[in-house]
Amino acid sequence: MTKDVASMFGTPSARNTLMRKSAPELLVWVLVAGLPAATFLWLETHPAANLSIVVPTGHFYVVSAVSVCSAALALVAGLGALRTANARVLLLALGFISMAGFFAVHGLATPGFLVQAEYRAVLGFSARMSLVFAALFLTLSAIDLPARPLAALVRWRGTVMAVWVAALLGYGAAGLLYPESIPPQLMSEQLFLRGTLGAVLALSLFSAVRYYAGYRRSGLAMYGVVALGSVLLFEAQVSMHFGVVWRESWWIYHFQLLGAFAAMLGGVVSEYARGSSTAVTLQGLTLRDPVAQIQAGYTKVIAAFAASLEARDGYTHGHGERVATLAMLIGERLNFAPARLRALAQGALLHDVGKIGVPDAVLNKTGPLNDEEFEVIKQHPTRGAQMLGSAFAGSLELAVIRHHHERFDGGGYPDGLAGAAIPLEVRVASAADVYDALRSTRSYRKAWTREVALAHMREQSGTHFDPVCIEAFLAVVDRWEAEYSAEAEESGTAVLRPLSA
Missing domain, CATH: 1.20.1070 (Rhopdopsin 7-helix transmembrane proteins)
Known part of the structure; x- marks a missing residue:
């Protein structure tokens, strides 16, 4: 099953999807811009016809x-x-x-x-x-x-x-x-x-x-x-x-x-x-910030799903938006192409969309979850992939939604993928998801300090997280903390407001 899932959501297939989506726009550019230029060159080189x-x-x-x-x-x-x-x-x-x-x-x-x-x-x-x-x-x-x-x-x-x-x-x-x-x-x-x-x-x-x-x-x-x-x-x-x-x-x-x-x-x-x-x-x-440009491109459907999720889970207010932003910064550091960044951002924004179907008693429980409740929570990645399967079939977005709880060492869920079998975009989103969760107050604990959260990310490099992603994360986290984090939102200095704000 692991191999089948990896082939379904693997990076090469998702990249091909992005390439297919860009083909029509390239044709339009060739027709609108290329034909007049080609006609001009032909006339200039054939004076008798000019x-x-x-x-x-x-x-x-x-x-x-x-x-x-x-x-x-x-x-x-x-x-x-x-x-x-x-x-x-x-x-x-x-x-x-x-x-x-x-x-x-x-x-x-x-x-x-x-x-x-x-x-x-x-x-x-x-x-x-x-x-x-x-x-x-x-x-x-x-x-x-x-x-x-x-x-x-x-x-x-x-x-x-x-x-x-x-x-x-x-x-x-x-x-x-x-x-x-x-x-x-x-x-x-x-x-x-x-x-x-x-x-x-x-x-x-x-x-x-x-x-x-x-x-x-x-x-x-x-x-x-x-x-x-x-x-x-x-x-x-x-x-x-x-x-x-x-x-x-x-x-x-x-x-x-x-x-x-x-x-x-x-x-x-x-x-x-x-x-x-x-x-x-x-x-x-006129937006100049690359992160803001990508966020401006979220469709109404994507924004609606994100807002619905945050309405269900008040303790994760702005979580999807912050994870998407941190994932984009990491992706930029890893030289992702713009279309790939946009797909990463949209998947990261909606990574927890499956929680819409989780009962409130489990989702907002103030104490630790028991084994049965944790099994319910563990279903949200597959449920989210099912919810958006028709919209993002075979895409990077769907891979992020389904696999953001996989671990680099293979100990995650729902499919137990490990290493390179986990698409790189998912590995990026996973690191961003965990760090924002640690830095945010949740229903069952207070936010971790920046120092403690960073120490945890370093310790988990090579086990929970891809070391390449952690290296890129450490290079951009200061900017994210200053401009986009939950602390920046609370202090009123955040560059971007959450979609649900």
């Missing part, structure tokens, strides 16, 4: 569509920044405002539509500035800025947005009424052209990497669409820089930008349709 399409009206409407999507995002993010007092949401809003404003001027300056037929520098300059400022503000929203500038942005957020909107309106009026104010030679100056090219490529690539990492940790669609939008910004800058005006390859960058901002707007609308307010969605998008 036809000139001079349609000023079409250009104006495509540019207008990009501006409208950006303006809608700017409105949503701007209101979100005002409501949440979040500096990073404000930076997102400024990025969307920049794209909407500069690109609107680019559209209005279309030769032969509303202005004279000849080309004016304001056309190309506005297009480049739209990408520069959009990429800049997206990147600023994705990095850790000093506390004082962030506080100043929050304090003056309304003024900052108003001033930036006024500046863009002033730029648009000056550029359209006095187009000669932007010297034509600027758009042929290689230092300017290459400088803006390099800046946008570097900034958009950085923001794409940061937001994609957040997506892999949290699974939240908004992280993914902003990462995809950043990739399309990168590609649009390449298409703009190397494409010849009115050629088919030049037209591609307009549709890459339309795809970028339509995808982001679609992400906001999708989250709203699922019941999430736009302000909360954007605020979650």
